[in-house]
Amino acid sequence: MSTPDGLRDDAERCLRALAGEHARLRDDQWTAIRALVVERRRALVVQRTGWGKSAVYFVATRLLRERGAGPTVIVSPLLALMRNQIEAADRAGIHARTINSANTEDWQRIFAEVEAGEVDVLLVSPERLNNPDFRDLVLPRLAAGAGLVVVDEAHCISDWGHDFRPDYRRLRTLLAELPPGIPVLATTATANARVTQDVAEQLAGDDALVLRGPLERDSLRLAVVAVPTAEQRIAWLGEHLASLPGSGIIYTLTVAAAHEITGYLRDRGHEVAVYTGQTEPAERLQAEQDLQANRLKALVATSALGMGFDKPDLGFIVHVGAPQSPVAYYQQIGRAGRGVDRAEVILLPGREDREIWAYFAGLAFPPEPVVRSTLEVLDAADRPLSTGALEPQVDLSRNRLEMMLKVLDVDGAVRRVKGGWTSTGLPWAYDRERYERVTAERRREQQAMLDYIVTADCREEFLRRQLDDPAAAPCGRCDNCTGEHWPADVTAEGATQARDRLHRPGVDVAPRRMWPTGVKDDLGVSGRIKPDLQAETGRALGRLTDIGWGNRLRELFAGGDTDVPADMVDAVVKVLAAWDWPARPAGVVTIGSRSRPRLVTTFGHRIAEIGRLPYLGELVPVGEPVPRRHNSAQRLRSVWTSLTLPDPVAIAAKEAAGPLLLIDDRIETGWTMTVAARLLKEAGAQAILPLTLATPN
Template sequence: MSLPETPPGPADPASDDGLRAEAERCLRALAGEGARLRDDQWTAIHALVVGRRRALVVQRTGWGKSAVYFVATRLLRGRGAGPTVIVSPLLALMRNQIDAAARAGIHARTINSANTDDWEPIFAEVEAGAVDVLLVSPERLNNPDFRDLVLPKLAAGAGLVVVDEAHCISDWGHDFRPDYRRLRTLLAELPPGIPVLATTATANARVTQDVAEQLAADDALVLRGALERDSLHLAVVRLAEPERRIAWLGEHLGTLPGSGIVYTLTVAAAHEIAGYLRDRGYEVAAYSGQTDPAERLQAERDLLDNKLKALVATSALGMGFDKPDLGFIVHVGAPQSPVAYYQQIGRAGRGVDRAEVILLPGREDRDIWAYFASLAFPPEPVVRATLDVLEAAGRPLSTGALEPRVDLGRARLEMMLKVLDVDGAVRRVKGGWTATGRDWSYDRERYERVAGERTREQRAMLDYLATEGCREEFLRRQLDDPAAGPCGRCDNCTGRHWPAEVSEAGAAKARDRLRRPGVEVAPRRMWPTGVKDDLGVSGRIAPDHQAEPGRALGRLTDIGWGNRLRELFAGSDTDVSPEMFDAVVKVLAAWDWSSRPAGVVTIGSHTRPRLVEGLGRRLAEIGRLPYLGGFVPLGEPIPRRHNSAQRLRSVWHALTLPDDVAAAVREADGPILLVDDRMETGWTMTVAARRLREAGAPAVLPLTLAVTT
């Protein structure tokens, strides 16, 4: 489908002067007395209200895309249209949109996973005509009750349908979400005459084409503007070691204007950096998808009220967070896509003349990119196996019931099922998922092209770090912005670079913080579903078979010990370094166990026997404890499994506790320190702890060098 060119100016004939004046009044109610409609804003509003068309607006962050749909809503409602339905991806975005709507006299409500108790009264308000805007999370679109009972009525009676952050529709986009793919079906089934608006700030030409096609209209209007942000001053600061990057942040955060966001690539890094900055006296808070919703909301409010210097956040704080005076954004670690990077830095500088945007890349970034790449759509045999399981079941299967039969982790399994649902191969119903029996083909070529695009984006991000040209121009060209040109503001354009030095005292403090050893590891408390028939266990793990809370030296995702642990596991089998061993001893010294261990047992390893047994023996020696021996691995090395049921099955019969070790455990008459090199799912430790408890150990204290999360 060819995309219509953006008109050179507003598409309003003279007879529309009154409508435009009304639209201007609506805008002033929304954005203040000084607000005036941009030409493309009016073009979009006119197309929606008068032409009842479908439009895609690709404009920079802060341009005023939300003003288009709120003004259009006021105009359409004034002419008797039904409520606007906005599909919006994030709760933070919904909160901001509801606040913005209220300023314009628009009554907005939201339906999402956090307010299920309010759904019935909200639906009653909608039916009574009291709701102007209903915001819906994309996940609701395939909730069986919502999809079958509520959505048809909403769609039939809607005055306008809005798809916000529309790049999420496209699997070429940097933030593809399978739930968004269902919108194509929704839009295709809308009654004639209901206008549709899709908006995004981060879509290159390929994504724009894909989204426009999914609007299900042959004449979709595409309004694409220049993406320049003349308040942003981009820079890159290269420091080799993690402690120097963190120290640099600690020494410069106070000089950055106003308040801002420090982005990290992992949850662990967010908490580590927030802790370090608090130690230095800064008011900061950590923020991630794992943060309690009430705490996330409070953190957002504290930043909006300038009670915090910064939120140290993962990408969970992204689309839709609106603080016009945000003065800086610092990335500790590079996102894997220039487009994703441009989307995140777009949070800054909307209402101020200057905002600092600084990237502190790290060597570990590529490891993290590789991990995210491993979560792509599964290979065809795994998909086919899932469809076969659903076909054979003859009844709906929940995701939990599928897990023991399909070798995928929960998140990846759910993602695959959502894609298959959109493709028509499965359907979500009450009780889980069923196979539809429709013919389905594995689009290997498309998946490979998407994977290739991700690789190209990663190379482009590395090129961004290395470029000697204009940084903003580089990013805008990645977004296929035809107006891209030198900004005259970035470090390369001006020749003014941030200093890449830190004080030795600052680096030492950061090093101490990052190398502070010890992570508590919660033991498994429940057996996975689906293993009772073959393993004989189900439900809660018996208290006399459980391990105690354990300890790890660090997480593989840490920016402190994580780097050293990844290097250790990337190499051949060897002893841990003196520095690492000393850190493990510190972990033991800080462990507040109720009873001191009476002996040490190791978990035998096919791949690193020297590492694991050597660590156990050295710990026993320095702690003056008997080394009781180790579990013996049976058979071939255990292949990596991706979910709990599969992993438990693979380790259940793969370890044996020799009789002499079992006898030594009984005679030790005290807790056993159980040592391994790394913990991924926790099931190896769980099975080993159960065997030790059955052998007579009153308690088992798991100790590992690394945990994966």
């Protein structure tokens, strides 16, 4: 074993191979490396983006491997981050491989390389931790033979963190079961005092080494530009993008906004690409490579890119819409200015931001009765139940149900096995007080973000105080410190172009093609919906999450029942004019509404009048009002018998000499439209063309 001085020399040599001949270890980097390699401790490193946290675990890996240790296992949250880390490791002569959902065909070969000692670093996505085969068969072997375990973006472990992920909670069990002497490193750039304490306790109780440094980013120039409307914000971006230094990232709060802004900027001649959680993996990779090579001015991205991109010379970050947490905001802007002297960081807040925050707040942990009913269903089952099989019995959306089950799994109440989920039968307590405290913390963070937007004090100091940075002080660089504010005005031409783009009406609405799992016994349907009972691809005026029509539509649905607004009728006429249907509609039918009968009826009559089409009547809602349901099986069951087709409407539908426009005020899950289309097709209608004002996304 090397002496301490000799070990530091070895560490410096490894660092130069990784980062270049001029690189030198920081004191805290060396402290962490020594704790891992010599003392075999557990350490938490909370340091700003660009500080060199990955250098700690790559250097420690090299030193441990040279001393006969097994490979390093890194739990890393995003594929883009994995790609960056593998490239960095290769530069230092460290052979790294990854196991994630995008390379399942390579797993067996990678496991063989690990067994043969050919892999120095194995990166694992957190979702693998709860895959039954991986958890039960692969992970124990990896953990037992590991030389070092690294938890990257460790704030995800804590439900106090801004990006809590249930899959990360399983790490607590993994760490508790590690053989003695295997060092553990957790790293993050965005943890306040509460998150730091929580993660440290999950690592090693009171024994974890915590290295927390100042979070100052002396290259960042923070600014807020208050532009009053969505159209003007997008116009501002179009007019100033070319003047921003280098290449960068434009963050949006929703997928719809990312696509709208990308389209507008391309219309203006800017080289940009979209990057969201819905972007195909190959397209994501190409977009990353294009930005790395400066073939793009910017990626227009959702938070899917938040922790997953490493380009040291990013010259700017622009947010169109404010994240709901100053901590999340500081984490995202930390991607910029790591290898350049100056990077512009600009926030363009919108009045719709709070509505979007409210939507995401609705994804919190469910109330106790819903959780208890899920446990009762699993207790009564004689076999594992898939998420799809649970949906008809639990009124939660698929994503929220999955999240709840993962939390219950970590808490020991359920277990994921082949074929689905089973109850463990162990007692479980609903920690209402903790969930309420987390919810209150989220509200506090949102208010802090609003305070950041209007503060007249130093912006960087404000954010660093939100992260409990004891060294927080005025930066002397932000717009408030310097008095140099970006102009908020836009040209009339730019505003008009943005308005035309954002208010370009028309969104495709794909029909439902498959019945949800679990309704065959009571509804008698399963599998694929017969083509002769399906609707055609429909049209909506806009998405509720749009930054163009979305604002107008949200205002409409926030109010009471009213006649369909004239501006929306005019816009829908443009949608109809651009609709490339194979045959012109022969009539109009509406779906009767209990909540907005006036809106739907006037909408149907106006379209019939303008299109000179016969209005054939409406499908009539029957029975008690249907409560709002949150998943496909529950929603379909609730609407299955809630609509009737009056005989005169059925006869008119059968006799119509062409397709029918089927009109509703909004399409959410799509099941009301599916059931209505089925009734009309069974009555003899030729084709159904759904038309609505709004769709969620």
